Structures are given as structure tokens and as C-alpha cells.
Amino acid sequence: MASNKLPKIKISRKFKRLSTPELGATAKGIVFTNDPDATSPIYTDTQIYGLADDMLNTHISRQTNPSKELTAKETLQRNTLTDALDDNANCLEIVANRVAKNEGDINAGLGVVKRIGYQIAGRGSTKRNVGFVNSGVGWAQAHEEKSKKGIESHVWEGGITTAKGTPPTVLKSITTCEADCVFNNLPSGAIFAYHHASVVPVSHTSKNSTTGISHSSDSKTATLIPMNKGRHPIFNFNTENLYQFGEWRYITIP
Numbered sequence: 036m037a038s039n040k041l042p043k044i045k046i047s048r049k050f051k052r053l054s055t056p057e058l059g060a061t062a063k064g065i066v067f068t069n070d071p072d073a074t075s076p077i078y079t080d081t082q083i084y085g086l087a088d089d090m091l092n093t094h095i096s097r098q099t100n101p102s103k104e105l106t107a108k109e110t111l112q113r114n115t116l117t118d119a120l121d122d123n124a125n126c127l128e129i130v131a132n133r134v135a136k137n138e139g140d141i142n143a144g145l146g147v148v149k150r151i152g153y154q155i156a157g158r159g160s161t162k163r164n165v166g167f168v169n170s171g172v173g174w175a176q177a178h179e180e181k182s183k184k185g186i187e188s189h190v191w192e193g194g195i196t197t198a199k200g201t202p203p204t205v206l207k208s209i210t211t212c213e214a215d216c217v218f219n220n221l222p223s224g225a226i227f228a229y230h231h232a233s234v235v236p237v238s239h240t241s242k243n244s245t246t247g248i249s250h251s252s253d254s255k256t257a258t259l260i261p262m263n264k265g266r267h268p269i270f271n272f273n274t275e276n277l278y279q280f281g282e283w284r285y286i287t288i289p
Contacts, residue, residue: 041141044131045156046124051117055094056178056215060168062087065152072147073130076123086116091169124153166284174219175286181214182233182257190278191216193229199285203228221288228285232278233257
């Protein structure tokens with residue numbers, strides 16, 4: 036006789052291994068408020084977001100003024116946040132398994148976990164959030180994923196716009212080696228937008244390849260720069276639009 040017992044739903048704890056900006060973005064992407072099933076987390080969304088903001092602010096301060104004290108403070112705040120996320124995950128596992136049992140369908144329980152914003156253990160890696168991950172009076176912080184592990188550059192264009200959904204006239208463009216960017220000195224109440232492109236060198240291209248024509252990678256927006264046999268990037272200086280940008284992202288500045 037076949038068993039009707041459903042497999043247990045387990046929530047991934049891979050968020051504990053994320054970098055501080057990624058951990059903050061993940062925490063701020065979890066929403067219990069007004070959920071019809073997961074009504075009683077140990078920590079409210081407001082509490083979780085407050086812990087994430089405190090940690091992110093310390094992280095930014097440590098980048099500007101490195102010190103042992105700020106490093107220790109950030110570590111403590113990371114541990115506090117991950118413990119809170121872990122406690123809420125324990126509660127959510129109970130709720131999700133109860134919903135699955137009541138419905139006789141594991142997908143009903145999985146749906147609860149997914150809409151809250153946690154990841155299911157064994158069903159893909161924890162994917163970090165992209166876009167605006169933090170903000171304050173006159174500033175906003177954004178995170179973008181790497182297109183390829185290894186050497187790459189990141190190009191950011193951003194400016195003030197009149198409305199969300201209306202791309203700005205770009206006021207500034209910058210190229211960095213990092214995947215996070217802080218936009219500051221912005222007027223409160225203004226709508227700011229940016230878009231981003233990764234620039235990735237590609238090895239083992241044709242010996243005669245000198246065009247540097249840009250492409251989009253299979254999984255993420257990126258400009259692929261061919262490299263010759265000497266492993267030197269090569270591109271055509273006369274190319275008008277070398278970069279392949281992703282979508283515009285918008286935020287109203289606090």
C-alpha cells in the first residue's frame with residue numbers, strides 16, 4: 036500500500052554565508068506582514084529590517100573608516116540578524132508543513148515559504164537580491180550580481196527622473212571593480228534611477244577577433260570583451276555603444 040506521507044519542507048540556511056550587503060538585502064526581502072498563514076513569526080518585519088539597517092550602516096562605516104571595533108560590531112550584528120532569521124525560519128517550517136498536510140499537497144506548503152521570501156533547502160542556492168538594498172536621507176545603496184566569477188568591471192549610469200518607469204537623462208556614469216554602489220548627495224523626495232552593465236573578458240577567442248562587439252550572456256546582462264592569445268582584452272574604440280545595460284531600477288529618496 037502506497038504511503039500518503041508528505042516529505043518534510045526544510046528551509047535553506049545558506050543566508051548565513053552571504054556577504055554583509057547580500058545578507059542585508061536578503062533580510063529586507065522577507066515579508067511576513069499580512070500573510071494569511073505565517074501570522075506569528077518570532078521577530079516582526081520591522082524588527083528584522085531594523086537589525087539589517089544597523090548592520091548595513093556599520094558595514095558602510097567600516098568601509099570608510101576601518102577599525103577592529105567596527106569589524107567586531109559588524110560581526111556581532113551579523114550574528115544577531117542571522118539568529119533572528121533562523122528563529123523565524125524555524126517557525127515558518129512548522130507553518131509550511133502544517134499547510135502542506137492540511138491541503139494534502141506539498142506545493143501548498145512550498146508556496147508559503149516562497150511568498151515569504153525564504154529559500155527551500157535543496158531546491159537551488161540562495162539567490163541574493165539585486166537593485167536597491169538600503170537607503171537613507173539623501174542616499175541609496177544598490178547591489179548587482181556578478182555576471183562571471185573572476186575579473187570583470189561594472190558600469191553604472193544614474194540620475195534623477197520625473198517618475199518611476201521614466202528613464203532619467205543620465206547625470207553620471209562610473210566604472211568600478213565592485214558590484215555594490217552607493218549613490219549620495221541626492222535630494223530627499225526625488226526619484227532616482229540607475230541601470231548597470233557588467234564587462235567580462237572572454238578567453239580563447241579567434242586570433243583575428245578585433246571587433247569587440249558586445250553580447251548578452253545566457254543568464255545575466257553583460258558585455259563580453261574578446262581576449263587575444265596574449266590574454267589582453269581587445270575592443271574597437273569606435274564602437275558607439277559597447278555596453279549592454281540591464282533594466283532601470285527606481286527609488287524615491289527618503
